[in-house]
Amino acid sequence: MAVDMHSFAKPEDVVVNHLSLDLNVDFKLQKISGSAILKLNRVSNASVVFLDTKALKIFKVTDSKGTPLKFELEKEVPFLGQALKISLQPNTREIIVIYETTAGSSALQWLSPAQTLGGKHGFLFTQGQAILSRTWIPLQDSPGIRFTWDAKIHVPTEMMAVMSGTNPTAKNAKGDYSFKMNKAVPAYLIALAVGDLEFKELGPRTGVYAEPSMLGKAVYEFGDLENMLSSAEALYGKYLWDRYDVIVLPPSFPFGGMENPMLTFATPTIIAGDRSLTSLVAHELAHSWSGNLVTNKTWDDFWLNEGFTVYFERRIMESLYGKDYAAMLAVLGYQDLIETIADLGDTSEDTHLKLKLEGRDPDDGMNDIAYEKGCLLLLQIEKMKGREAFDQFINNYFNYFAFSSITTEDFLSYIEKELQLTAEEIKVLKRWIYAPGIPKDLPAPQSSLFIAVNNTLTKFVSGNLTANELNVQSWSTHEWLQFIRSIPDNISLTNLKDLDDTFKFTNSENSEIRFAWLMKSIPAGYLNADTSLDEFLSRVGRRKFVLPLFKMMLKVPRLETHASELYTKTRDGYHAVTVQSLDELFNKK
Numbered sequence: 001m002a003v004d005m006h007s008f009a010k011p012e013d014v015v016v017n018h019l020s021l022d023l024n025v026d027f028k029l030q031k032i033s034g035s036a037i038l039k040l041n042r043v044s045n046a047s048v049v050f051l052d053t054k055a056l057k058i059f060k061v062t063d064s065k066g067t068p069l070k071f072e073l074e075k076e077v078p079f080l081g082q083a084l085k086i087s088l089q090p091n092t093r094e095i096i097v098i099y100e101t102t103a104g105s106s107a108l109q110w111l112s113p114a115q116t117l118g119g120k121h122g123f124l125f126t127q128g129q130a131i132l133s134r135t136w137i138p139l140q141d142s143p144g145i146r147f148t149w150d151a152k153i154h155v156p157t158e159m160m161a162v163m164s165g166t167n168p169t170a171k172n173a174k175g176d177y178s179f180k181m182n183k184a185v186p187a188y189l190i191a192l193a194v195g196d197l198e199f200k201e202l203g204p205r206t207g208v209y210a211e212p213s214m215l216g217k218a219v220y221e222f223g224d225l226e227n228m229l230s231s232a233e234a235l236y237g238k239y240l241w242d243r244y245d246v247i248v249l250p251p252s253f254p255f256g257g258m259e260n261p262m263l264t265f266a267t268p269t270i271i272a273g274d275r276s277l278t279s280l281v282a283h284e285l286a287h288s289w290s291g292n293l294v295t296n297k298t299w300d301d302f303w304l305n306e307g308f309t310v311y312f313e314r315r316i317m318e319s320l321y322g323k324d325y326a327a328m329l330a331v332l333g334y335q336d337l338i339e340t341i342a343d344l345g346d347t348s349e350d351t352h353l354k355l356k357l358e359g360r361d362p363d364d365g366m367n368d369i370a371y372e373k374g375c376l377l378l379l380q381i382e383k384m385k386g387r388e389a390f391d392q393f394i395n396n397y398f399n400y401f402a403f404s405s406i407t408t409e410d411f412l413s414y415i416e417k418e419l420q421l422t423a424e425e426i427k428v429l430k431r432w433i434y435a436p437g438i439p440k441d442l443p444a445p446q447s448s449l450f451i452a453v454n455n456t457l458t459k460f461v462s463g464n465l466t467a468n469e470l471n472v473q474s475w476s477t478h479e480w481l482q483f484i485r486s487i488p489d490n491i492s493l494t495n496l497k498d499l500d501d502t503f504k505f506t507n508s509e510n511s512e513i514r515f516a517w518l519m520k521s522i523p524a525g526y527l528n529a530d531t532s533l534d535e536f537l538s539r540v541g542r543r544k545f546v547l548p549l550f551k552m553m554l555k556v557p558r559l560e561t562h563a564s565e566l567y568t569k570t571r572d573g574y575h576a577v578t579v580q581s582l583d584e585l586f587n588k589k
Contacts, residue, residue: 307374
């Protein structure tokens with residue numbers, strides 16, 4: 001049995017198989033309080049159960065009859081929090097924990113009205129991955145432990161609550177909402193959002209939640225959602241979660257998206273007005289199979305969630321928009337991977353697919369290694385066996401392991417048998433999984449559209465064409481990203497200004513383009529972008545953007561002090577996930 005070093009739970013003795021929540025959301029005190037009822041499967045004769053908690057106040061624990069049970073919070077462990085040890089009677093099959101969250105409950109982000117689009121009401125959202133669910137619910141917080149759940153959530157009457165389960169589509173007068181997830185999921189996939197929300201249906205099984213002033217933009221941006229769902233099913237089998245809805249959160253959300261079942265949490269930075277960034281939604285949709293249906297058993301096996309999902313995402317985008325579109329995504333992803341390997345070091349164990357995260361925060365392993373190197377491995381298997389055979393394998397894989405959590409070794413054992421791998425093929429797979437970096441002879445992905453982009457850039461840099469003379473009217477966001485990323489470091493400020501005056505990169509409404517441009521502007525000393533940089537970092541909390549921008553600022557002497565001063569101002573507006581990474585950055589500096 002694989003041991004999850006990031007959980008205090010001992011599922012070999014007692015394991016939770018159902019959770020019932022009854023919680024009150026208090027915006028004035030910024031806390032959640034109430035009860036968690038946990039139904040137990042007594043596997044052994046053990047007389048105690050261990051739950052994961054962090055930054056929770058535990059008031060009382062009883063059995064189903066209200067009889068008090070002895071409990072204690074054990075010594076705090078860095079990253080992991082405290083084990084809640086509860087003594088059980090021989091016939092105890094259910095426990096009730098009365099508790100409340102605290103200011104240290106880092107899964108929760110409480111936003112003031114001023115931090116929302118509407119400006120009238122506050123907003124709350126949770127982020128559970130990797131091990132933050134224990135900061136708002138006492139439970140067994142391990143991806144290897146799955147359970148069903150239901151919840152009653154009480155919120156201010158002017159707000160709506162939504163969760164990663166069955167959801168309302170309108171506010172009710174009392175502010176009382178009920179939810180249910182009847183399929184077993186790990187703790188990190190329990191999510192809650194509360195705010196001034198409205199819902200719009202997109203198709204028979206799809207819809208979008210957002211603040212009222214964002215809803216129209218979101219409806220347009222996610223217009224292909226039902227088609228995405230159908231394309232995914234055509235590839236890898238029936239969607240098993242009933243509905244697939246998306247909620248657009250405020251810009252402080254730390255990730256691009258989070259694959260919470262039935263309700264993907266998404267950043268507003270993908271709202272570009274042209275559906276050009278919706279591969280992120282395809283990614284979160286793909287998680288409905290890889291990650292939610294078949295889950296990494298420990299965070300050392302994180303690549304099983306993300307490598308499959310990147311591969312699946314690009315297959316969805318290929319089916320919707322063609323091979324050229326998918327090829328552009330592959331090249332951009334490969335560039336990100338090479339940069340991550342360079343940052344970590346090409347001999348670092350952190351560039352293995354199978355990680356060693358004991359004694360560390362599992363968030364350390366959530367980078368492009370799992371995503372892009374994982375995808376490249378699957379592409380190598382596809383190349384070995386052919387797409388048709390590999391597609392059949394993936395269908396069988398999802399069916400065989402449905403609603404279970406597995407290790408890398410489970411995957412290897414299954415694929416060896418299912419695809420009848422040779423000894424040499426197994427050796428290749430293990431090299432990808434257990435060795436650093438990527439094979440030196442691996443050809444980089446190519447895009448014919450990007451070759452044309454590179455030729456255009458060469459003509460501009462050489463002085464043969466001005467920015468206004470470039471033939472770029474039909475370019476997609478991905479072509480622009482390739483263009484900006486490829487701008488040489490020694491480009492003149494005159495050329496940068498020419499590009500900016502013509503294409504308005506500095507204040508682009510497309511967050512990916514603006515981010516790429518700012519990453520070029522900072523080291524080049526393009527001062528015209530400084531105000532935009534400050535505004536972007538003050539408004540957006542997505543770690544993918546915020547962390548690299550601050551890192552780049554700290555490398556430039558003229559901005560080093562300003563970076564620290566700006567972070568001091570913006571820190572309270574970021575989610576704890578982003579804050580943790582930035583605190584480490586500035587402490588190191």
